[in-house]
Amino acid sequence: MFSFFKKKAPPPPAEPQVIPEASPAAADAPVVPPAAEAPAARSGWFGGLFGKSEAEPAPISAPAPAPVEPAAEPEIMETAEKPTAPRAGWMERLKLGLRKTGSGIAQVFTGTKIDEDLYEQLEEALLMADAGVKATEFLLKDLKRRVKDAKASDPAAVKALLVDAIAELLAPLEKPLAIGEASPTVVMVVGVNGAGKTTSIGKLTRHLADAEQRVLLAAADTFRAAAREQLAVWAGRNRVEIVSQEGGDPAAVTYDAVVAGRARGCDVVIADTAGRLPTQLHLMEELKKIRRVIAKAQADAPHEVLLVVDGNTGQNALAQVKAFDEALQLTGLVVTKLDGTAKGGVLAAIARERPVPVYFIGVGEKLEDLETFNAREFAQALLG
Numbered sequence: 582m583f584s585f586f587k588k589k590a591p592p593p594p595a596e597p598q599v600i601p602e603a604s605p606a607a608a609d610a611p612v613v614p615p616a617a618e619a620p621a622a623r624s625g626w627f628g629g630l631f632g633k634s635e636a637e638p639a640p641i642s643a644p645a646p647a648p649v650e651p652a653a654e655p656e657i658m659e660t661a662e663k664p665t666a667p668r669a670g671w672m673e674r675l676k677l678g679l680r681k682t683g684s685g686i687a688q689v690f691t692g693t694k695i696d697e698d699l700y701e702q703l704e705e706a707l708l709m710a711d712a713g714v715k716a717t718e719f720l721l722k723d724l725k726r727r728v729k730d731a732k733a734s735d736p737a738a739v740k741a742l743l744v745d746a747i748a749e750l751l752a753p754l755e756k757p758l759a760i761g762e763a764s765p766t767v768v769m770v771v772g773v774n775g776a777g778k779t780t781s782i783g784k785l786t787r788h789l790a791d792a793e794q795r796v797l798l799a800a801a802d803t804f805r806a807a808a809r810e811q812l813a814v815w816a817g818r819n820r821v822e823i824v825s826q827e828g829g830d831p832a833a834v835t836y837d838a839v840v841a842g843r844a845r846g847c848d849v850v851i852a853d854t855a856g857r858l859p860t861q862l863h864l865m866e867e868l869k870k871i872r873r874v875i876a877k878a879q880a881d882a883p884h885e886v887l888l889v890v891d892g893n894t895g896q897n898a899l900a901q902v903k904a905f906d907e908a909l910q911l912t913g914l915v916v917t918k919l920d921g922t923a924k925g926g927v928l929a930a931i932a933r934e935r936p937v938p939v940y941f942i943g944v945g946e947k948l949e950d951l952e953t954f955n956a957r958e959f960a961q962a963l964l965g
């Protein structure tokens with residue numbers, strides 16, 4: 582398992598870089614090289630994550646230079662790099678973010694009696710937080726048992742037992758993203774429009790690059806120029822390479838990227854796919870094709886298929902998890918926008934109904950606003 586963030590000063594902003602055309606000869610796929618500067622020491626957030634040891638850092642050789650030209654900078658990046666006042670600790674941000682979800686639940690425990698009324702209010706509060714019927718029923722039953730076993734006699738003690746119950750329910754979702762067993766580790770990222778895929782890839786790439794991992798991004802959204810530009814800007818900021826192509830087949834771009842990643846000794850290849858609804862069957866077929874084609878480029882890949890879901894969408898997020906999992910056999914989730922949601926209870930619903938591991942949670946728009954998921958901390962933040 583790996584440890585949580587050690588906050589680092591943000592790196593100086595790099596110039597946005599070109600998105601070159603993907604070449605038919607995959608091994609020679611044009612890539613934008615990372616800026617030729619020494620990578621940061623491996624000391625950060627992903628410290629224990631990689632297969633390679635501290636003593637043997639991954640070799641990072643400078644790739645052949647490629648022509649660069651500036652890409653238009655989308656608004657998001659400006660937000661990401663604005664100087665800000667010192668940030669509250671991420672737990673504070675999560676607590677603040679989940680306050681809208683948690684206040685209704687915490688309110689239940691302000692009385693003096695443990696009675697049926699308390700459990701009814703709690704049921705209502707959990708449903709309002711989008712925990713869903715199944716998880717709500719499960720939690721109520723589990724809580725009643727805990728209260729009986731502990732002979733709890735005041736609501737504050739019941740609240741503490743609810744934290745335990747939620748933490749235990751969410752615990753199966755805790756799993757680290759393993760990088761380093763395959764070379765490269767191929768990560769395919771999917772989700773509906775605007776869920777936060779590209780932003781999360783940017784954040785993840787930053788931490789991988791900080792940990793001396795050589796990353797290659799595949800811009801598999803070949804139709805939306807802004808999406809490619811946004812990814813290119815993240816790539817530039819993170820000093821990593823990118824394979825991109827205007828128009829054409831997203832599967833071909835991804836194939837090129839994986840083959841190029843292998844040829845160039847990259848540690849990680851991350852494919853950013855275009856947003857789509859699971860009801861858009863032809864677009865879901867396109868994702869399946871990308872998945873198949875990745876396996877042709879590298880037999881055991883993709884090693885990770887990550888769904889990015891917007892935590893604000895509550896029960897809809899659960900529906901997305903189910904649909905994308907059925908189509909693509911997800912290996913993990915990134916749950917974004919937990920920094921201001923009234924629907925944070927959806928993680929309980931996911932744990933109960935489709936327990937796909939939550940690798941990361943997004944708690945803001947900035948590069949550092951990505952955290953590994955910890956069930957107990959989440960439960961504590963939820964109930965303040």
Ligand SMILES: Nc1nc2c(ncn2[C@@H]2O[C@H](COP(=O)(O)OP(=O)(O)OP(=O)(O)O)[C@@H](O)[C@H]2O)c(=O)[nH]1
Nearest residue numbers: 774775776777778779780856917918943944945946
């Ligand atoms: N508050 C908050 N905003 C976030 C978070 N993650 C992403 N966002 C914002 O959500 C918006 C959409 O993010 P994108 O990364 O562009 O989403 P996407 O899934 O790549 O979108 P498409 O390419 O259109 O499918 C942006 O404004 C991000 O800044 C988060 O954890 N918290």
